Amino acid sequence: MNTSSENFATFACKPEESRGRLHDEPESATRSCFQRDRDRIIHAAAFRRLQYKTQVFVNHEGDFFRTRLTxxxxxxxxxxxxxxxxxxxxxxxxxLALAHDLGHTPFGHAGEFALEDLMAPYGGFDHNAQSLRVVTKLEQRYADFDGLNLTWETLEGVVKHNGPLTGFAEAKPLPWAIVEYAKDQDLGLSTYASGEAQIAAVADDVAYNNHDIDDGLRAGLFTIDDIRQVDFVGETFTEVEKRYPDLDFSRTVHEVVRRTIGMMVEDILAESRTRLADAKPQSVDDVRNYGEPLFGFSDEMAKNDRELKEFLFPNMYRHYKLNRMTSKARRVVKDLFELFLSEPGTMPTEWQVGTNGAGDELTARVVADYIAGMTDRHALDEHRRLFDLQARTSEFSLG
Structure with a gap:
């Protein structure tokens, strides 16, 4: 098929130059290898479950708020x-953008931090490493292999979109899921990832912060006057209010978020073009081996981004209403983990395969896989069935 690589920059990832898949497959007659990866992710069960996994708010808090899927x-x-x-x-x-959150637990970072603590004696838990585990092992759809058998470039981006993984301090070794997979395929952990992966990483920052402004304001966790202390956001509100003095609250918020996203994207484009002009990469390997990211925010926009994060942390992520939700989520994950670890026979039959017995490392990993794959609703339902003595234990649920 025509992959239109002639339109790509010299330093782009080109389909015909892909390092291939761990398991050989015939190429698609209608899609490039990366389009095929995208489609496999979209059809994955883990991707569908993102609809019912929280972004910041627990899924049942309201239909309007963003989920991991949106x-x-x-x-x-x-x-x-x-x-x-x-x-x-x-x-x-x-x-890579569609795949980046596949390994996230139920209840957002609250669930992740709980699993990190609980798995500390058993090799730890890391959501990026869990994303790799999902796409290489836990998705079981194909007759010839476990996982989705994605291209090397996609797996590299899933693992390294935040930068190289070697050089970790002894206190923070490589996540065991990555070490385990590296026995089968070398993903070049000591270098940066492709430009496409770097872009997916910075796009995550753009979306996350701006849409938390939107959700936080609509949830009443802070007000427009509160967030004016973040200079570039406050200036944007002033510009919008001056131009549209009679605009209602909802449209005002949307207009501001739309504009701040636009400013950040324009900054990324300008800064990346400047870095590329200086570095003059001639191949994707030049991007990987450059020694620092070639795609990202300018210093000024990075400062704005930090200021926004510094505002959101106490005013949203540590708001007492979210602290209550976080506390409940941690208890749910802890209760489920400890029960399944001590009594693996209480997990669904298909999840008991491969467990060695109560309390061992292999069983802990299976338990972590099971819990990490749950939606918010599934985790709450499992907790109710297992810890509420009046609840029916045989209710049917796909999670």
Missing amino acids: HSLEVSQIARSIAQCLNLNQYLAET
Whole structure:
């Protein structure tokens, strides 16, 4: 098929130059290898479950608030647009954006931190490493292999979109899921990832912070006057209110978020073009081996991004209403983990396969896989069935 690689920059990931898949397969007659990766992710059960996994609010808190699925779709749109403007492979950037949260637990970071603590004696837990585990092992759809058998470039981006993974301090070794997979395939952990992966990472920042402004304001966790202390956001509110003095609250918020996303994207494009002009990469390996990211925010926008994060942390993520939700989520995950670890026979039959017995490391990993794959609703339902003595224990649930 025509992959249109002639339109890509010299430093883009080109389908015909892919390092291939762990398990050989015939190429698709209608899609490039990265388009095929994207489609496999979209059809994965783990991707569907993102609809019922929290972004910040627990899923049942309200239908309006963002979930991991809507967040992933928003990141993919931003990443695809940036990649296209820079003549990178928009399909790979989109694929990585759609895959970046597949390993997230129920209840967002609250569930993740709980599993990290509980798994500390058993090799730890890391959501990026769990994403790799999902796409290489836990998705079981194909007759010839476990996982989705994605291309090397997609797996590299899933693992390294935040930068190289070697050089970790002894106190924080490589996540065991990555060490385990590296026995089968070398993902070049000591280098940066492709430009497409770097773009997916910065697009995640753009989407996450701006849409938390939206959700936080609509949830009443802070007010427009509160967030004016973040200079570039406050200036944008002033501009919008001056131009549209009679605009209602909802449209005002949307207009501000739309503009701040636009400013960040324009900054990424300008800064990345400057870095590329200085570095003059001639191949994707030049991007990987450059020694620092070639795609990202300017210093000024990075400062704005930090200020926004510094505002959101106490005013949203540590708001007492979210602290209550976080406390409940931690208890649910802890209760489930400790019960399944001590009594693995209480897990569904298909999850008992491969467990060695109560309390051992292999069983702990299976338990972590099971819990990490749960939606918010599934985790709450399992907790109710197992810890509420009046609840029926045989209720049917796909999770």
